[in-house]
Amino acid sequence: MDDDRGRRADLMPAAVDSGLRAGGAGAASARSDMARRRFLIGVATVGMAAAVRPQLLLADTLVIPNAEGFLLVDMKKCQGCGTCMMMCSLAHTGEASYSLSRIQIQQDSFASWPNDIHMAQCHQCPDAPCVQVCPVTPVKANKPNPKFGNVRMIDQDLCIGCQMCIGACPFIPSRIQWNPGIGRSQKCDLCVDTPHLGAKGGPGGVQACVQSCPVGAIAFTRDMPKTNTEASYTKDLRGPVWKKLGMTTE
Amino acid sequence: MALYGYAGKILRLDLTNRKAMVLDTERYKSWGGGHGLGAALFWEFCKDKTIKDGRHPANVCCVAASAVCGTGVPSATGRTEVVGVGVGYDGINWFTRSGFGGRFSTMLKYAGWDAIVIEGKADKPVWIDIRNESVVIRDASGLWGKDTWATQLDIWKLIGIETGTHTGWVALDDLKDAPKRESGDAGRTTQKPAIVAIGPAGEKSGHGALIHDAGNGAGQGGFGSVWGSKNLKAISVIGTGSVKVANPMALIQARQALKTKYITSYEAPDFRQWSRVGGLAKPLTQAPIPTEDRRPQACQGCVNGCRSRSNLGYGNESACQETFWYNEFAQKVAKSPNEMGELSLKVADLCQKYGINTFVLQPGLPWLEHLHEAGLLGPGKKIPSSLPWEKLGTLEFAEKFVRALATGTDIGRDLADGFVPGARKWGREVDLRTGALQFSYWGCAEHGYDPRAELEWGYGSIMGDRDTNTHCFNFMFTTVSAALAYALPIRVDAKELVEIQARKLVPYAKDRPEVFDFSDRNMYSEAVAQLVRWQQHYCRFWKNSALFCDLKWPDLINTNTPNLEGATGSDDAGEHVFWNAVTGDKLSLADGIRLGRRIWNLDNAIWTLQGRHRDIVQFAPYIYDTKYEKNELFPFYMWPCRDEKGNWAYTDLMGRSIDRKGFEAWKTTFYRLEGWDTKTGWPTERTLAELDLGFVVDALKSAGRLGKERAA
Numbered sequence: 027m028d029d030d031r032g033r034r035a036d037l038m039p040a041a042v043d044s045g046l047r048a049g050g051a052g053a054a055s056a057r058s059d060m061a062r063r064r065f066l067i068g069v070a071t072v073g074m075a076a077a078v079r080p081q082l083l084l085a086d087t088l089v090i091p092n093a094e095g096f097l098l099v100d101m102k103k104c105q106g107c108g109t110c111m112m113m114c115s116l117a118h119t120g121e122a123s124y125s126l127s128r129i130q131i132q133q134d135s136f137a138s139w140p141n142d143i144h145m146a147q148c149h150q151c152p153d154a155p156c157v158q159v160c161p162v163t164p165v166k167a168n169k170p171n172p173k174f175g176n177v178r179m180i181d182q183d184l185c186i187g188c189q190m191c192i193g194a195c196p197f198i199p200s201r202i203q204w205n206p207g208i209g210r211s212q213k214c215d216l217c218v219d220t221p222h223l224g225a226k227g228g229p230g231g232v233q234a235c236v237q238s239c240p241v242g243a244i245a246f247t248r249d250m251p252k253t254n255t256e257a258s259y260t261k262d263l264r265g266p267v268w269k270k271l272g273m274t275t276e
Numbered sequence: 277m278a279l280y281g282y283a284g285k286i287l288r289l290d291l292t293n294r295k296a297m298v299l300d301t302e303r304y305k306s307w308g309g310g311h312g313l314g315a316a317l318f319w320e321f322c323k324d325k326t327i328k329d330g331r332h333p334a335n336v337c338c339v340a341a342s343a344v345c346g347t348g349v350p351s352a353t354g355r356t357e358v359v360g361v362g363v364g365y366d367g368i369n370w371f372t373r374s375g376f377g378g379r380f381s382t383m384l385k386y387a388g389w390d391a392i393v394i395e396g397k398a399d400k401p402v403w404i405d406i407r408n409e410s411v412v413i414r415d416a417s418g419l420w421g422k423d424t425w426a427t428q429l430d431i432w433k434l435i436g437i438e439t440g441t442h443t444g445w446v447a448l449d450d451l452k453d454a455p456k457r458e459s460g461d462a463g464r465t466t467q468k469p470a471i472v473a474i475g476p477a478g479e480k481s482g483h484g485a486l487i488h489d490a491g492n493g494a495g496q497g498g499f500g501s502v503w504g505s506k507n508l509k510a511i512s513v514i515g516t517g518s519v520k521v522a523n524p525m526a527l528i529q530a531r532q533a534l535k536t537k538y539i540t541s542y543e544a545p546d547f548r549q550w551s552r553v554g555g556l557a558k559p560l561t562q563a564p565i566p567t568e569d570r571r572p573q574a575c576q577g578c579v580n581g582c583r584s585r586s587n588l589g590y591g592n593e594s595a596c597q598e599t600f601w602y603n604e605f606a607q608k609v610a611k612s613p614n615e616m617g618e619l620s621l622k623v624a625d626l627c628q629k630y631g632i633n634t635f636v637l638q639p640g641l642p643w644l645e646h647l648h649e650a651g652l653l654g655p656g657k658k659i660p661s662s663l664p665w666e667k668l669g670t671l672e673f674a675e676k677f678v679r680a681l682a683t684g685t686d687i688g689r690d691l692a693d694g695f696v697p698g699a700r701k702w703g704r705e706v707d708l709r710t711g712a713l714q715f716s717y718w719g720c721a722e723h724g725y726d727p728r729a730e731l732e733w734g735y736g737s738i739m740g741d742r743d744t745n746t747h748c749f750n751f752m753f754t755t756v757s758a759a760l761a762y763a764l765p766i767r768v769d770a771k772e773l774v775e776i777q778a779r780k781l782v783p784y785a786k787d788r789p790e791v792f793d794f795s796d797r798n799m800y801s802e803a804v805a806q807l808v809r810w811q812q813h814y815c816r817f818w819k820n821s822a823l824f825c826d827l828k829w830p831d832l833i834n835t836n837t838p839n840l841e842g843a844t845g846s847d848d849a850g851e852h853v854f855w856n857a858v859t860g861d862k863l864s865l866a867d868g869i870r871l872g873r874r875i876w877n878l879d880n881a882i883w884t885l886q887g888r889h890r891d892i893v894q895f896a897p898y899i900y901d902t903k904y905e906k907n908e909l910f911p912f913y914m915w916p917c918r919d920e921k922g923n924w925a926y927t928d929l930m931g932r933s934i935d936r937k938g939f940e941a942w943k944t945t946f947y948r949l950e951g952w953d954t955k956t957g958w959p960t961e962r963t964l965a966e967l968d969l970g971f972v973v974d975a976l977k978s979a980g981r982l983g984k985e986r987a988a
Contacts, residue, residue: 105557105581107574108382112348113531116524122347123518124386130466132441135489136425138592139570139585144441146466192445199444199466206461206516222524238348238531240579241557241572242542267542271558274568 088158093150094175095216095229096247100263102140103243106133110235110244117223117234128214129235130199148201148214151254154178156191156202156213174218175229185210279305280522281343281858283388287411289404291506292396296411301390309342309390311373311820312875314359317393318371319878319972325885330363330498331505333397340391341381342823346519348527349854350534351553353577355823356381362742363498364482364633366696366719370741371882373820374499377575378492380513383470387515398507403431406513407448408462410455416509420479423629424487427473431512437468448516463516471512475631477682478504481692483633491583491593495633496742522860530857534849539579540836550755550767551834553843559584562600563620564613565591582827591621598624601638602674609669623674630682635721635743639714640695641677644687646712659702661687694719711898718742725750727895728904729913729929731794735808738895739946741883746815747826756914756926767835770916771924777832780845782866784810794929795917800938805946810869817872818851874967880952881959881972884981890957893943895934903933953983960985
């Protein structure tokens with residue numbers, strides 16, 4: 027797999043892109059109207075943030091401690107059942123949903139293996155562009171949490187809903203989700219804040235997606251992948267049993 | 277108070293007047309969802325319940341999810357139920373059902389809908405475009421005539437959805453033709469719309485299936501033809517919402533209990549485990565898949581996917597019967613197992629695209645071959661057909677054959693209303709007496725589980741509306757027979773098996789293992805009647821209404837657990853545990869079965885209005901007149917039976933027929949147990965009142981079809 031397959035070629039200004047990639051050329055007109063509207067909202071939000079802290083827009087890159095936990099996936103193994111998405115959403119919010127899931131499993135029923143499924147999990151990026159771009163002051167809403175292995179977490183009480191983190195994520199689809207119900211962004215916290223999980227989450231604990239995956243296509247690791255690419259965050263999790271079931275381990 | 281598990285709204289579509297209306301789900305909650313909900317909606321909105329063909333404009337077709345759809349309940353989250361009067365059988369096409377897996381019901385719930393009621397008939401072809409609360413009836417003239425896959429891909433394009441997987445978040449407000457919004461945000465998704473479509477078979481024949489994605493199909497019932505008659509090409513739904521769950525932690529924990537206790541592990545698997553839910557993901561594809569470069573593929577929420585997608589570009593998502601029906605012919609042509617696999621899987625693709633009910637093809641094609649070999653069918657013969665019969669077994673023949681059936685051309689013209697009506701047109705009723713045409717109940721194709729051997733299947737089908745297609749118990753014979761065929765160990769002996777399973781048979785047959793005795797001396801017994809009742813009632817609620825998957829549930833016996841007891845009815849991972857976690861209800865397994873009885877009785881009230889009477893509840897003549905004989909390579913139909921001394925053993929049940937008198941006596945017993953009029957089979961006022969179905973009494977009374985109480 028191409029290392030940069032899921033990485034955006036163009037890092038558009040967050041306020042313009044807002045993490046949205048509507049499909050199809052014919053949607054361009056509507057998309058352009060909506061993008062413009064969001065641009066104005068974004069400008070207004072950033073403007074407010076800059077007024078509070080004028081140096082924000084010129085700030086240097088923050089030095090962020092590495093996270094101490096990561097999710098690895100096996101896109102050749104996933105059975106596309108969506109269980110991880112529903113369990114993720116349930117564990118965090120008590121509601122089952124695709125759109126509120128911190129991990130996204132994308133399928134094209136008419137494509138062939140292995141290009142029929144894409145597993146999109148948060149990388150807990152070392153440089154964490156989503157953290158870098160968070161305009162909230164004096165304490166960022168999106169930041170590493172030292173109590174939980176520096177997992178990058180969005181504090182819903184602090185989030186102002188500017189969506190800049192959604193646009194800053196370098197991957198497609200963005201690994202930050204927009205929750206329109208509360209007007210806030212959200213992201214994978216390795217299940218640190220999961221009131222409905224019934225178990226301790228976070229690094230060293232349980233992750234709803236890992237726990238629930240019926241075929242074991244998602245794994246937790248404390249070892250940071252070598253590069254921040256989809257290829258590095260992908261691991262062959264199949265093993266000899268998979269082979270015995272008549273499916274490839276290559 | 278939140279209506280946990282439900283989206284809260286039902287979409288009522290009047291195609292004749294092109295109107296979309298909204299019903300409140302709460303009013304129908306007591307039906308659970310799926311079949312129960314659909315039957316209740318059919319009862320309310322179908323104004324002529326005497327119709328005998330699903331293509332009648334008065335027919336109402338309901339597509340329904342359940343409370344657990346979209347929640348992550350294992351092997352239940354992704355099922356969708358379809359009900360209405362069917363097409364393609366013989367004489368009276370009963371009010372019937374079908375179902376399919378995949379993502380549709382999950383997406384429907386996330387869009388905010390629990391069910392769709394389809395009424396009337398559009399004047400021109402239409403498709404339905406659902407995006408959350410927005411519902412638009414759109415022109416389908418550009419889609420009509422296209423196959424089911426092309427239709428779905430075209431709709432993606434019409435909506436503005438890209439193909440492929442590495443796509444970004446899509447805002448519903450940014451899609452093509454998105455409704456204008458004053459404020460707020462319709463939400464975003466990374467998912468494709470879930471679409472159910474019909475193909476040429478639905479447009480032009482009585483064999484139409486509904487197809488969703490590449491390989492989820494509702495074939496039996498002919499609902500593709502029902503949609504075709506309504507000029508309805510497809511329903512597309514995309515949703516960005518969520519489903520509120522009453523006790524999410526209980527749901528997560530029950531799912532975990534199922535995984536760790538009842539399902540064999542990938543770390544140390546027991547490949548030969550006996551259970552329904554407890555295996556590893558493995559395609560049920562019944563032709564060799566000629567590659568290892570593949571994955572299992574599952575419906576939403578499933579614990580072990582039963583289909584596959586490979587790198588081959590064919591056969592993706594097809595499994596079970598559609599990959600099997602042509603094998604008998606393909607193996608005569610194919611030079612290797614891989615070639616046969618390729619052939620059968622490509623034929624499965626053809627069927628998915630044409631949107632045809634493959635069940636009719638399985639006994640149908642051997643019968644046509646028989647007519648051809650007898651010199652009755654072919655070019656210039658009494659039954660003219662220009663199909664290349666000399667190429668039977670090839671892909672070319674299959675394509676031409678499926679196309680003829682789907683488009684009502686060649687022999688498909690006479691078979692368009694069903695194989696049995698077709699046989700009658702050709703003067704071949706004799707074939708229903710000899711068994712050359714194995715359509716054993718209601719003009720419906722025999723499933724492959726012959727009623728003469730497998731009683732619960734046959735009885736359940738003839739007391740119902742079509743091939744019952746419920747695998748609650750038949751795993752016993754398939755597992756035991758496969759073990760004998762492949763010299764695998766018999767994991768549980770017959771006595772232990774029936775005793776363990778009987779522990780779960782509340783409320784009718786708990787601890788009555790004799791209900792599994794299918795020996796000649798017990799085949800017309802009250803015990804077997806109780807087993808059939810349990811299966812039909814269990815299925816009407818837990819499978820057809822709550823929408824637990826037929827291939828995984830019930831889990832009565834399970835060699836992955838220390839005491840061999842399956843998940844069904846258990847306190848940690850039983851069906852009711854999941855249901856209650858989602859809804860906040862306090863149902864027991866038996867409560868669900870009682871609800872199933874209520875739904876089954878509503879079905880019977882509809883069948884009664886359609887014209888059912890005990891006298892016509894009969895198998896095809898060959899079931900009585902001939903013995904079930906097939907060339908056995910190994911003891912094929914192994915079923916637990918007791919001998920004269922009461923000892924249990926797995927026993928081959930080939931070689932017998934059903935006795936007419938015995939079956940009549942069994943029917944009387946069954947009707948008595950159900951509380952139906954033993955003379956007519958019609959519901960009685962007392963039973964209806966007992967089941968809180970008093971609202972159907974007046975309709976039955978005015979039709980002169982309310983059952984009477986009879987002395988025992």
